[in-house]
Amino acid sequence: MEITKRFHRIIAIYFQLQARSVLKAQDLADRFDVSLRTIYRDMRSLEQAGIPIYGEAGTGYSLSEGYRLPPTSFTQEEIISLVASEKLMKKFVDPHMFRHFSTAIGKIRSYLRYSDKLNMMLLEENTWMSSPGLTFNERVPDALSVLFESISMRKTIVMEYRAIYRDQANTRKVEPVGIYHEGNFWYFVAYCQLRKAYRQFRIDRIHKVSRTDETFTREHKPLSYYLDKKESQPVWSIRLRVELEYAKYLQWDRSYYGFESEQIENESVIMTFQSSNHEQEFARWYLRFADHAEILAPESLKTCVRGIVKNIKI
Secondary structure, X not given: OHHHHHHHHHHHHHHHHHHOOOEOHHHHHHHHOOOHHHHHHHHHHHHHOOOOEEEEOOOEEEEOOOOOOOOOOOOHHHHHHHHHHHXXXXXXXXXXXXXXXXXXXXXXXXXXXXXXXXXXXHHHHOOOOOOOXXXXXXXXXXXXXXXXXXXXXXXXXXXXXXOOOOOOOEEEEEEEEEEEEEOOEEEEEEEEOOOOEEEEEEHHHEEEEEEEEEEOOOOOOOHHHHHHHHHOOOOEEEEEEEEHHHHHHHOOOHHHHOEEEEEEEOOEEEEEEEEOOHHHHHHHHHOOOXXXXXXXXXXXXXXXXXXXXXXXOO
């Protein structure tokens, strides 16, 4: 059994080497939940099998340039993951990027056995995902692709961007740092050359975009650094008392509004949230189920909700 596990691990390591330019031993050890000594031993086994692996202390392992062996078969679980990933890509990326992904999947299909191709087709015919709505501006079908290219090539982009508080789009030249998906939308963090500061942008608000040949003017930190700063903004602790029978209906989207914990008390559920925009975003979400929930804290949220209700035009 141990020999079989090691064989599958070594094969998996090989495909990881094919997929990445550099792999660190510690990352492999964490991925496969084994010791560094085990990874070193697996690497020696690959080298003894004739795989040209290049290793450098402090950098990692990589395959010699140009060396590739196509996979000859996939497990049933891997085929399932391919179908799922294609459906997810169609739902969450722009049409331009999905076309490239479909081409890549097509190349993978060419290595499948006939029976595996039939299985894949059967899964595709019986898997469906709803449309996410207006995730991208239909007039800019390649926005996500341009941003990924910009980040990988370290080239600035010029875009026409309409912020939510503006009636018209204005032109910005920015240096994209990273892209992330939150709630139902794609966002990216970029250094804005106009504002001389880092800003967050929502991709569906881009009206036009193109990559330039201009290299970034500065070195940027990883995306996680800017997201951590975003998360460090002041937040408000919110407590709601929700009717027990109704609480189940909030499970689908409460995570988008800072849900933290819940506790059942008699015929109700006490829910705790952490929100950085409780007076607008959270308050308006709360109004969707206000007849089934009581605001316990803070008082400022109660005041805001009362104000919104007072201004309702019926």
